[in-house]
Amino acid sequence: xxxxxxxxxxxxxxxxxxxxxxxxxxxxxxxxxxxxxxxxxxxxxxxxxxxxxxxxxxxxxxxxxxxxxxxxxxxxxxxxxxxxxxxxxxxxxxxxxxxxxxxxxxxxxxxxxxxxxxxxxxxxxxxxxxxxxxxxxxxxxxxxxxxxxxxxxxxxxxxxxxxxxxxxxxxxxxxxxxxxxxxxxxxxxxxxxxxxxxxxxxxxxxxxxxxxxxxxxxxxxxxxxxxxxxxxxxxxxxxxxxxxxxxxxxxxxxxxxxxxxxxxxxxxxxxxxxxxxxxxxxxxxxxxxxx
Ligand SMILES: [Zn+2]
Numbered sequence: 001x002x003x004x005x006x007x008x009x010x011x012x013x014x015x016x017x018x019x020x021x022x023x024x025x026x027x028x029x030x031x032x033x034x035x036x037x038x039x040x041x042x043x044x045x046x047x048x049x050x051x052x053x054x055x056x057x058x059x060x061x062x063x064x065x066x067x068x069x070x071x072x073x074x075x076x077x078x079x080x081x082x083x084x085x086x087x088x089x090x091x092x093x094x095x096x097x098x099x100x101x102x103x104x105x106x107x108x109x110x111x112x113x114x115x116x117x118x119x120x121x122x123x124x125x126x127x128x129x130x131x132x133x134x135x136x137x138x139x140x141x142x143x144x145x146x147x148x149x150x151x152x153x154x155x156x157x158x159x160x161x162x163x164x165x166x167x168x169x170x171x172x173x174x175x176x177x178x179x180x181x182x183x184x185x186x187x188x189x190x191x192x193x194x195x196x197x198x199x200x201x202x203x204x205x206x207x208x209x210x211x212x213x214x215x216x217x218x219x220x221x222x223x224x225x226x227x228x229x230x231x232x233x234x235x236x237x238x239x240x241x242x243x244x245x246x247x248x249x250x251x252x253x254x255x256x257x258x259x260x261x262x263x264x265x266x267x268x269x270x271x272x273x274x275x276x277x278x279x280x281x282x283x284x285x286x287x288x289x290x291x
Contacts, residue, residue, distance in 0.1 A: 043160060077099060083138055102122065107123045125282075131214075136217075
């Protein structure tokens with residue numbers, strides 16, 4: 001057997017791309033990006049699948065409720081709780097929830113957090129005059145809980161944090177993500193979640209009242225505000241930012257009522273459904289200046 005005297009010379013074209021290194025880099029970056037996008041979708045999909053399967057009792061309790069409510073405020077909180085429970089009672093499987101009245105928050109807001117907590121601000125109650133308008137908001141928040149959106153969101157955040165850590169973005173990416181996994185991020189549900197919660201809320205309202213008259217009251221009010229284009233910064237960061245466009249929501253609620261109206265008109269030509277006003281004692285309590 002004979003061996004060459006020296007290692008054979010490797011032809012120049014082997015291991016030496018004709019493309020420029022910039023193109024190579026861009027291809028690699030695009031591949032990595034596609035991989036990250038794919039994994040992100042996979043995390044989202046797995047979280048949506050797994051979230052509802054996690055026992056409800058396992059959801060960590062996160063609430064901004066106050067313990068030091070005045071007697072009047074406790075009465076308002078009890079009223080909100082009762083109305084929410086009445087709406088929830090139309091579900092096949094009722095999830096126990098805790099409703100918190102936030103009398104010191106003037107911003108128009110309502111939100112659901114992990115562990116079955118629903119929060120309602122003074123600004124929100126001031127923005128509605130009918131029980132139906134309020135019921136739509138409470139039913140929407142209850143729907144988030146029933147659909148297990150806080151659990152899904154939490155799993156998504158855990159998944160993304162792990163992905164960031166795995167990509168070596170530990171300090172910058174995962175750090176800020178981990179911070180976001182606090183209370184406030186539980187409010188930022190996706191648009192799909194918001195639509196699903198609205199759909200479910202409309203169904204609960206139809207069960208409770210037989211119609212959706214007055215259900216869009218809050219959104220009508222918001223639309224006027226949006227038209228006036230005078231949203232203070234505080235409200236911009238608030239509830240409806242993550243919610244489907246206001247007009248779209250009003251249309252969805254009214255589409256259901258249009259259906260009911262045409263059915264009623266076919267029957268006996270009448271549709272005289274009126275929204276229920278909020279109880280007088282509640283309006284009194286709200287208009288009384290806080291001591
Ligand atoms: Zn929502």
